[in-house]
Amino acid sequence: MSIDQLAETAQAMVAAGKGIIAIDESTNTIKKRFDSVGVENTEENRRAYRQMLLTTPNLGEHISGAILYDETLRQKTADGVPFALVMAKAGIIPGIKVDKGPVALAGFPGEVVTEGLDGLRDRLKEYAQLGARFAKWRAVITIGEDMPSGTCIEANSHALARYAALCQEAGIVPMVEPEVLMDGSHDIDVCYEVTEVVLRSLFGALYEHNVMLEGTILKASMVVSGKDCPEQAGVEEVAEYTLRCLKSTVPAALPGIVFLSGGQSDRDATAHLDAMNRMGPHPWPLSFSYGRAMQSAALKIWAKDIKANVGAAQKMVHERARDNGLAALGQWVSGN
Numbered sequence: 035m036s037i038d039q040l041a042e043t044a045q046a047m048v049a050a051g052k053g054i055i056a057i058d059e060s061t062n063t064i065k066k067r068f069d070s071v072g073v074e075n076t077e078e079n080r081r082a083y084r085q086m087l088l089t090t091p092n093l094g095e096h097i098s099g100a101i102l103y104d105e106t107l108r109q110k111t112a113d114g115v116p117f118a119l120v121m122a123k124a125g126i127i128p129g130i131k132v133d134k135g136p137v138a139l140a141g142f143p144g145e146v147v148t149e150g151l152d153g154l155r156d157r158l159k160e161y162a163q164l165g166a167r168f169a170k171w172r173a174v175i176t177i178g179e180d181m182p183s184g185t186c187i188e189a190n191s192h193a194l195a196r197y198a199a200l201c202q203e204a205g206i207v208p209m210v211e212p213e214v215l216m217d218g219s220h221d222i223d224v225c226y227e228v229t230e231v232v233l234r235s236l237f238g239a240l241y242e243h244n245v246m247l248e249g250t251i252l253k254a255s256m257v258v259s260g261k262d263c264p265e266q267a268g269v270e271e272v273a274e275y276t277l278r279c280l281k282s283t284v285p286a287a288l289p290g291i292v293f294l295s296g297g298q299s300d301r302d303a304t305a306h307l308d309a310m311n312r313m314g315p316h317p318w319p320l321s322f323s324y325g326r327a328m329q330s331a332a333l334k335i336w337a338k339d340i341k342a343n344v345g346a347a348q349k350m351v352h353e354r355a356r357d358n359g360l361a362a363l364g365q366w367v368s369g370n
């Protein structure tokens with residue numbers, strides 16, 4: 035795979051007015067989502083739920099790609115069509131979560147490092163054969179007393195860089211995700227400082243590992259107030275802080291940046307992205323790779339009757355995709 039092909043995929047992922055739907059919840063995480071709406075976490079229910087999402091009519095109008103979990107990439111529609119094929123026909127690029135989740139970082143209580151590098155070269159080869167064209171790895175950075183430590187940031191950046199280099203070797207675009215959690219009572223300035231250090235460290239590591247930025251996508255967390263901070267920054271402030279932070283840390287060679295929603299309300303996630311794009315132009319397209327902010331409303335509808343409500347849930351998926359697609363252009367009109 036040439037750098038041109040990787041760059042082409044990366045650019046298609048952030049095509050104007052389009053973003054990513056993240057449906058790569060591990061079996062444990064989807065259990066939490068299903069529990070919250072009273073759906074049993076069986077393989078068939080997971081398959082049916084992902085089929086509902088991926089077969090949403092005209093999803094490709096606003097969605098360029100979807101991140102799947104290993105199980106989903108191997109599953110098929112009820113009619114026996116592999117999901118990767120359904121997506122390709124709808125113009126949606128198949129992506130795959132390849133990390134194996136965060137584990138406690140020894141010696142640093144409260145901090146985590148993401149695992150999954152062992153055997154990754156072979157797994158990526160198989161994922162490419164199954165149709166995956168990009169892959170996600172999520173690092174988790176927690177803000178707290180004496181946290182994050184430099185060691186935690188470095189360990190996670192190193193893992194992200196090794197995974198990214200392996201992806202590119204396999205012809206797969208890495209979507210590098212260093213998520214600074216919203217949990218905590220810190221203010222937006224602290225979130226800014228931490229995010230800045232994390233991104234500097236990440237791009238230093240990518241450089242050291244010969245990762246080609248032209249074939250890489252950043253999945254970033256926005257710079258926001260901690261969830262429990264008494265003073266919550268408004269939409270404009272979040273947009274300004276996030277843009278300032280990204281502009282001072284992310285090279286312009288990167289084809290695009292997509293955001294995670296991280297527990298923001300649907301409305302905030304859309305409003306923040308829209309506000310940032312209204313402040314453009316920027317060195318890179320700014321779009322979305324939302325999980326909860328794309329799915330929550332649809333999941334609630336689907337859960338009420340997982341057979342009869344497929345159409346109504348898909349309508350909601352399309353609405354969220356349209357709203358976020360408009361926000362990616364800075365053209366979202368609140369309340370529409």
Ligand code: 13P
Pocket residue numbers: 056058172211294295296297323324325326327
């Ligand atoms: P949220 O948008 O729900 O944070 O999920 C995005 C994601 O893929 C986290 O890794």
